[in-house]
Amino acid sequence: GISVTDELPDREIYSNGPRGNKATSAKTLSLSEDELKEIKSGNYKAAIVMHYAGNDWSRAQINALRETFSKMNIEVVAVTDAQFSVEKQTSDIETVMARQPDVIISIPVDPTATANAFRLAVNAGIKLVFMDNVPAGFTPGEDYASVVSADNYGNGVVAAEIMAEELNGKGTVGIVYHDADFFVTAQRYEAFKTTIIENYPNIEIVEEGGFNNPSEASNVASSMLTRNPTLDGIFAVWDVPAEGVLSAARPMGRSDLKITTIDLGENVALDMARGGMIKGLGAQIPYWQGVSEAIIAGKALLEKDVEPYYAVPALRVTRENLLESWKTVYNSEAPENIKNQYE
Amino acid sequence: MQSKIKGRFRFDWQQNIVFIAFAFVFIFFAITLYKDGFLSVFNIANIFRQTAIISVMAIGMTFVISAGEIDLSVGSITALSALSTALVLDAGLGIIIALIVGLATGMFFGVVNGFFVSQIGIPSFLVTLGMMGTIRGTAMWLTDTKPIPILNDTYNFWFGSGNIGLIPILFFWMILIGLIGYVVYNKTTFGRHTLAVGGNEKAAKYTGVKTSLIKFKVMALSGLMAGLAGMLYAGRMQSGRYTFGEGDELSVIAAVILGGTSLFGGMGTIIGTLVGALLMGVINNGLIIAGLDVSQQMIIRGLIIILAVALGKKK
Amino acid sequence: MQSKIKGRFRFDWQQNIVFIAFAFVFIFFAITLYKDGFLSVFNIANIFRQTAIISVMAIGMTFVISAGEIDLSVGSITALSALSTALVLDAGLGIIIALIVGLATGMFFGVVNGFFVSQIGIPSFLVTLGMMGTIRGTAMWLTDTKPIPILNDTYNFWFGSGNIGLIPILFFWMILIGLIGYVVYNKTTFGRHTLAVGGNEKAAKYTGVKTSLIKFKVMALSGLMAGLAGMLYAGRMQSGRYTFGEGDELSVIAAVILGGTSLFGGMGTIIGTLVGALLMGVINNGLIIAGLDVSQQMIIRGLIIILAVALGKKK
Amino acid sequence: MSENIIEMKNIGKSFNKTKVLNDVNFNLKNGEVHALVGGNGAGKSTLMKILTGVYTKEEGKIYIEGSLVDIKNLNDAENYGISIIFQELSLVPTLSVAENIFLNNEPKKNKSKLINDKKMIEETKKLLNDLELEIDPKIRISELSVGYAQMIEIAKAVSKDAKILIMDEPTAALSENETTLLFDFIDKLKEKNVSIIYISHRMEEIFKITDRITILRNGKKITTVKTSQIDMDKLIEYIVGKNLEEKFEWKPRKNSFKKDKPVLEVKNFSSFKSNLNDVNFKLFKGEILGVAGLMGSGRSEMVETIFGLDDKKTGQILLDGKEISIKNAEDAMDKGFALIPEDRREEGLILDHSVKENILLTVFDETKSRLLINNNIGKDITNNYIDKLNIVTDSMHKKVSLLSGGNQQKVVLAKWLATEPRIYLLDEPTIGVDIGAKTEIMEIIREIANSGKSVLVISSELRELMAVSDRILIMSEGKVVDSFERSEIRSEEDLQHAIQN
Numbered sequence A: 001g002i003s004v005t006d007e008l009p010d011r012e013i014y015s016n017g018p019r020g021n022k023a024t025s026a027k028t029l030s031l032s033e034d035e036l037k038e039i040k041s042g043n044y045k046a047a048i049v050m051h052y053a054g055n056d057w058s059r060a061q062i063n064a065l066r067e068t069f070s071k072m073n074i075e076v077v078a079v080t081d082a083q084f085s086v087e088k089q090t091s092d093i094e095t096v097m098a099r100q101p102d103v104i105i106s107i108p109v110d111p112t113a114t115a116n117a118f119r120l121a122v123n124a125g126i127k128l129v130f131m132d133n134v135p136a137g138f139t140p141g142e143d144y145a146s147v148v149s150a151d152n153y154g155n156g157v158v159a160a161e162i163m164a165e166e167l168n169g170k171g172t173v174g175i176v177y178h179d180a181d182f183f184v185t186a187q188r189y190e191a192f193k194t195t196i197i198e199n200y201p202n203i204e205i206v207e208e209g210g211f212n213n214p215s216e217a218s219n220v221a222s223s224m225l226t227r228n229p230t231l232d233g234i235f236a237v238w239d240v241p242a243e244g245v246l247s248a249a250r251p252m253g254r255s256d257l258k259i260t261t262i263d264l265g266e267n268v269a270l271d272m273a274r275g276g277m278i279k280g281l282g283a284q285i286p287y288w289q290g291v292s293e294a295i296i297a298g299k300a301l302l303e304k305d306v307e308p309y310y311a312v313p314a315l316r317v318t319r320e321n322l323l324e325s326w327k328t329v330y331n332s333e334a335p336e337n338i339k340n341q342y343e
Numbered sequence B, C: 001m002q003s004k005i006k007g008r009f010r011f012d013w014q015q016n017i018v019f020i021a022f023a024f025v026f027i028f029f030a031i032t033l034y035k036d037g038f039l040s041v042f043n044i045a046n047i048f049r050q051t052a053i054i055s056v057m058a059i060g061m062t063f064v065i066s067a068g069e070i071d072l073s074v075g076s077i078t079a080l081s082a083l084s085t086a087l088v089l090d091a092g093l094g095i096i097i098a099l100i101v102g103l104a105t106g107m108f109f110g111v112v113n114g115f116f117v118s119q120i121g122i123p124s125f126l127v128t129l130g131m132m133g134t135i136r137g138t139a140m141w142l143t144d145t146k147p148i149p150i151l152n153d154t155y156n157f158w159f160g161s162g163n164i165g166l167i168p169i170l171f172f173w174m175i176l177i178g179l180i181g182y183v184v185y186n187k188t189t190f191g192r193h194t195l196a197v198g199g200n201e202k203a204a205k206y207t208g209v210k211t212s213l214i215k216f217k218v219m220a221l222s223g224l225m226a227g228l229a230g231m232l233y234a235g236r237m238q239s240g241r242y243t244f245g246e247g248d249e250l251s252v253i254a255a256v257i258l259g260g261t262s263l264f265g266g267m268g269t270i271i272g273t274l275v276g277a278l279l280m281g282v283i284n285n286g287l288i289i290a291g292l293d294v295s296q297q298m299i300i301r302g303l304i305i306i307l308a309v310a311l312g313k314k315k
Numbered sequence D: 001m002s003e004n005i006i007e008m009k010n011i012g013k014s015f016n017k018t019k020v021l022n023d024v025n026f027n028l029k030n031g032e033v034h035a036l037v038g039g040n041g042a043g044k045s046t047l048m049k050i051l052t053g054v055y056t057k058e059e060g061k062i063y064i065e066g067s068l069v070d071i072k073n074l075n076d077a078e079n080y081g082i083s084i085i086f087q088e089l090s091l092v093p094t095l096s097v098a099e100n101i102f103l104n105n106e107p108k109k110n111k112s113k114l115i116n117d118k119k120m121i122e123e124t125k126k127l128l129n130d131l132e133l134e135i136d137p138k139i140r141i142s143e144l145s146v147g148y149a150q151m152i153e154i155a156k157a158v159s160k161d162a163k164i165l166i167m168d169e170p171t172a173a174l175s176e177n178e179t180t181l182l183f184d185f186i187d188k189l190k191e192k193n194v195s196i197i198y199i200s201h202r203m204e205e206i207f208k209i210t211d212r213i214t215i216l217r218n219g220k221k222i223t224t225v226k227t228s229q230i231d232m233d234k235l236i237e238y239i240v241g242k243n244l245e246e247k248f249e250w251k252p253r254k255n256s257f258k259k260d261k262p263v264l265e266v267k268n269f270s271s272f273k274s275n276l277n278d279v280n281f282k283l284f285k286g287e288i289l290g291v292a293g294l295m296g297s298g299r300s301e302m303v304e305t306i307f308g309l310d311d312k313k314t315g316q317i318l319l320d321g322k323e324i325s326i327k328n329a330e331d332a333m334d335k336g337f338a339l340i341p342e343d344r345r346e347e348g349l350i351l352d353h354s355v356k357e358n359i360l361l362t363v364f365d366e367t368k369s370r371l372l373i374n375n376n377i378g379k380d381i382t383n384n385y386i387d388k389l390n391i392v393t394d395s396m397h398k399k400v401s402l403l404s405g406g407n408q409q410k411v412v413l414a415k416w417l418a419t420e421p422r423i424y425l426l427d428e429p430t431i432g433v434d435i436g437a438k439t440e441i442m443e444i445i446r447e448i449a450n451s452g453k454s455v456l457v458i459s460s461e462l463r464e465l466m467a468v469s470d471r472i473l474i475m476s477e478g479k480v481v482d483s484f485e486r487s488e489i490r491s492e493e494d495l496q497h498a499i500q501n
């Protein structure tokens, strides 16, 4: 059989499902030997329709899906990358349907604008399993099997908590946020801000700078530090913009800056391991999220009901638990250069 | 008289290379992906659906490039036009008003581009690069990045989502605009003068062609076409969103150049443009169906474009 | 002799408009954002840091555009060059090898571009558009989208992150490449021939200029510069990542055109290009410091570019 | 109604503060052919561009049929019945012959208002027939040689059925045959009472077809006279401002050259691309070899092919008796050749570049000091040639496209003289050059030959060819069909006869 690891943390899940429903922990998902056998004999086909395929998170998801599907004898007939474009995702769904998959695993770029295209797939009798978000107007159990989400809100809370500890509950911080209507990043931003304001009255958010493309984050952070040369900390909404913050702070001699972020990318992990400016982060656990989605896909193919909303809890990562966390997140050993920092 | 200059008709590579390239790529996919449904009616319809909107913009762009100018703002215009159309429908003002507002949005920015290019004399590359950001920013700001759904089914049917029989409505839009574009480009004074301006602006001027007016008009036309393309995006996606059309400017220009229009102006073909757009659509579609990784898709897509053109050229 | 020929220097608009526009924008920000530290040494250093890498590519692009060609692949090349440099350093092979590999990567793709453009005769727009995807895809595939950190502090210092006194190392790179570019562009036969090819290819050919060779060389040069730019990205970000330089091609071309180089070739200026890059850097920097939303930044950035040029033009 | 169909009064115009027209008066009588003559840069084309609304005048008034008019653009001019053949040609290279002739004048279908391509092509055929041209109306202008393009330009202007026709050096690129054709045509127009302004540097043409002559010099009007009341010497004196000693007279060269070993020998030369067919000739040290032929007889192609611009060729080139292969123009230059091409706009100049850049393009390597180009050396070279060839420009940094036609041609000459080659291939070197400069250029050619270099000159102006050549080849249909010593030729008619053959 296949099941989700027990190593997932037992943190409370903050995010609610797209329809406000409480989450079920992904740990409860598994496939029995019998189920597996039945799936294997179906010779099913699956397609993965991503919103963006170019980061660690997507890569870990796709790997997990591919690995798990191969255990289930499900052929992955297509993997697409919409590069954050709804038009492209719409086309991708249409094109993928020409391969007549039995199940599509996807994350909508935008719940409203892609609903129509996903509806096409529903009408064609294809099972749908979503990551993180669901098209507008879709009903679980009817239109799609289920959705597995990372606890983005929870991750924002983690990042805020680590920041507060690093600042000893007192200081000024800035937020480098994603200025776009994107569910996942909006939740993190919301969580960080709310947690700081409500729980840490002596920490003041003095700067907020938005970016549209993560490569602009470096300039945004430079400007923050220009205007507030004594800023104590910066929260960046994911790891790539956090690298931009690093590259802005370094030449300005601000090695005392505390940075927290979300997602355990290799670069930020390395900086953290070396005792750099990155002090900690909230991590999603994309590998096991992917495994969960694959299990749900299997259940759906067998016409078995599942819960409407699963979540993978947030993982708190600091220098101390970095190596173990890496294993949890990616289901593999941390890279050598990170391990070396601990010798 | 002994000198006989006959119509040594030279097949310009630009005029036929795209057909060879298209045939080559299509047949290649048809053979290798036959089992995977590449040739299914459903998939052929997909290709047209995925190509039509780019084609509409590319028709406008063919005029712009033929006149020796360029328009980088088309992608952004589609977003703003889709959003304003969606807002009008959302306010329950009906399809006619939506149509007017959507097209007027495109036309307006086309006119602004045209003004700066033809009256102030700023290179169109700079004007439309600037407007590209300004318009996208406006679209972002208009609804604070939120998408606006369109619930008007009649609109959605006719402007992008519908099918007549097995044929997608977008196919008819593509044919309609292609036909009009063909006639205007080849059979009207405006089309002829556009080519003259692009071929040699001074000579055109010395022949009494109103060169500034022509430049103004091609920019306005391109804006209008982008406005229509935005409306089709809105109908296809049943919503408006500020990200629509991001990066389309490059695909559109690529379709035009691939089709055989000279980037330096003066020579072009509408049919080539349509085939150029289709060629790119077929490549995108085929590579996904082939089940390649994203990175493999990118690598091969680029190579196919170059090699298909090189191959057509050698012939 | 009836006419006395003096070396009266004629100010072409293309040659001086960017200076006026730059002065205008800079003074405007200096006054309005004085309190926010726009003029602080820190921030001025930032502007150079943020501009230098684009400038390096823009120097190469000035040659390409002057020759009447275009290179859309520069952004992708930076990514691949940054990644390969990072991989070499990661393998502990040292800075010399890293330097060779980084530059060779850029040069290699420049040579490939040059081959298709000059030998096969495919329009550079199509070749480099194709390569843009192919190279980005290769970068993605090379490390399966993983970033590669760079732990070599010497490398990081000299190639992007360091300061000498208050002056960022990137500033020196910008000046160095600018100087070399200036001399090659204005003071060597290669530079002159580049302009001749862009100005009138046929006449250049009749004058013994090896037009294909010149085209080949400018494409290779642009690749090489993009390779260097990628190495600077790597040093600045202390890592390589396949997304580096995404969309840079447009910024680079914009800097060149803004600087006064004609998009149709034959006329250009290296100093203009540098000022053009700085102008864009200042606008970006100023708008962020002004604390504007992304949407507002986009709206105003576009307008400033257009109006600054229009203003300079009216003078 | 006054007998003057056009009166231009006190016209003034300047560019960059340089006055190029100063208080010029010009009248055109109904039905006359009126010559406008003057040196290069005298302001002839500028005056005509003012009349047609291309340039705006700064001072003065224009009357048409007695009433004051304001001509703002070409369409205005056309509405007053004025049509013009521009010196720099107003053809769009990417469009076809028919499309060019009917540009901005396209025939439309009655109902749909769409362009009637069929009618356009038929009318083009008719028009070309009238001019005895057998050119496919669908061929692109870019595929035609300058001579043919010039004929198309004429056809285009004529197609408009204007009352007033301005011809700015219409015969510059034409050979004797086409010129005669054009003159017949002008006669027909005169019968239809069309008034014509005719600009040319070819004096014999002026005397042949014009009724009156207006002379401009340095932007000022010198005088207007009846053609019948002036002789050639006087006219030239008016134009040049002084008495011109040597005109186009052939003087047997003093230091005669040895004719044993040729410097250049071309054997069995053919080309697949063009209609060059088994060309053979020899060129000796110190010789000036003229080449005559009809338009399209392959003269230009022959020299272009020698110069390495056509790679699909067969046959041998022997330099000093040794066979060489020339792969491209740079190769040819290295071996001591120079080619002055006939089409200065397409092949000779980079129009957007300055006079200096254009002159130096061939010799950048010689302007270097310590590996880098040194501006001062370049300036000296440029000034030297501006002086030597009397190029009228207000600065060496002026864009060459803003120079007058004849001065542009002098820049092309300068550019090639600067390379100091051993063998000069001159293809219509005096196109559009004024009478004064023409004489000087002849003298330069003689000097070059005297210094032991060899020169091959192609010219459609037979007087000029006869004045300078030691020997003349006749080409026809891609072959060298005949060769005469200069001394064997008694008159222009003789030569013309040989060419017609």
Ligand SMILES: Nc1ncnc2c1ncn2[C@@H]1O[C@H](COP(=O)(O)OP(=O)(O)OP(=O)(O)O)[C@@H](O)[C@H]1O
Residues within 6 Å of the ligand: D015, D016, D020, D038, D039, D040, D041, D042, D043, D044, D045, D046, D047, D087, D392, D393, D394, D402, D403, D404, D405, D406, D407, D432, D434
């Ligand atoms: N657009 C322009 N800008 C600047 N100078 C100009 C322009 N047009 C003409 N000129 C200058 O005006 C003068 C007169 O030129 P014009 O072309 O009228 O001479 P032209 O008499 O026709 O000579 P040619 O016999 O050589 O054709 C020249 O010195 C020329 O350089």
Ligand SMILES: Nc1ncnc2c1ncn2[C@@H]1O[C@H](COP(=O)(O)OP(=O)(O)OP(=O)(O)O)[C@@H](O)[C@H]1O
Residues within 6 Å of the ligand: B003, B004, B005, B006, B008, D143, D144, D145, D146, D147, D148, D173, D175, D274, D275, D293, D294, D295, D296, D297, D298, D299, D300, D301, D302, D342
């Ligand atoms: N039969 C033909 N078919 C096509 N083109 C022809 C033919 N005969 C002549 N030509 C034209 O004439 C050109 C060859 O003449 P070339 O230009 O060498 O002649 P030329 O004697 O220098 O005459 P011109 O006065 O036109 O320069 C060709 O390039 C072509 O444009």
Ligand SMILES: [Mg+2]
Residues within 6 Å of the ligand: D044, D045, D046, D087, D168, D404, D405, D406
């Ligand atoms: Mg003239």
Ligand SMILES: [Mg+2]
Residues within 6 Å of the ligand: D145, D299, D300, D301, D342, D427
């Ligand atoms: Mg000729």
